[in-house]
Amino acid sequence: MPTVSVTRLHLRSPRFLLPFFLRTHRSRRQATRAPGNLGVRVRKTDGLAFWTLTLWRDMAAMRSFVMASPHREAMQKLANWCDEAAFAHWDLDINDLPTWDIAVDKLRVSGHLATVLHPSEKHKAGEIVIS
Numbered sequence: 001m002p003t004v005s006v007t008r009l010h011l012r013s014p015r016f017l018l019p020f021f022l023r024t025h026r027s028r029r030q031a032t033r034a035p036g037n038l039g040v041r042v043r044k045t046d047g048l049a050f051w052t053l054t055l056w057r058d059m060a061a062m063r064s065f066v067m068a069s070p071h072r073e074a075m076q077k078l079a080n081w082c083d084e085a086a087f088a089h090w091d092l093d094i095n096d097l098p099t100w101d102i103a104v105d106k107l108r109v110s111g112h113l114a115t116v117l118h119p120s121e122k123h124k125a126g127e128i129v130i131s
Contacts (some may be wrong), residue, residue, distance in 0.1 A: 002038060002092045003056045006103040010129065011048035012083035012118050017026075020081060023074035024050070030071055036061025039097040046131040055097045062089070072102075078114070085114035086128045104130055 011020055024042065031040045036057035044050045056062040065071060078085060088111040092098070098106075111128045122129050 001058060002095050002096060003059045003062050003089055004092055004103070004106075005052070005054045005056070005062055005089050006107050007052045007087040008045075008085070008129070009050050009078060009082050010084035010105060011050070012120075013081075014048065015076055016081040017048070019077070020050070021112065023070065023077060026070040027074050028052075028055045030068070031065055034061070034065045034068075037065065037095070038095055041097060041100075043100065049129070049131065051100075051103075053097060053100065053103050055092070055095070059089070079117050082114075082116045083118050083120040084129050085116050086111045087114060088112065 011017065028040055028042060031037050031054055037054065038057060039055040041053040045051065054062070056065070068073070086107055090106055090109045090110065107128060108130055112125060113126065113128065115121060
């Protein structure tokens, strides 16, 4: 059964933009070439907030991607670069990426906060920011 992953990352400073973009480019290229990947989308919203939306053949394919380089190294940097980070995964009955509106709703309802070293006040309060 296909698995969707959505992430929202908010950089805590513009000084992290260049290294973040470099890691994002490498990870996106890795995802599009990864076995079991069925789709990749990225977007930017308010301020320094960035989103990814990926579709995988199954959870095993997604986990293989997450634990492989260069994505693995990027995740290690995000704890320092981000003041907010959240993700959600869910299964689909079809092989099409959902809309951003659906992904945002899923993150709001069933998302999880990732560990960050310098959390915003909202992150400290356990709030998943959607903007």
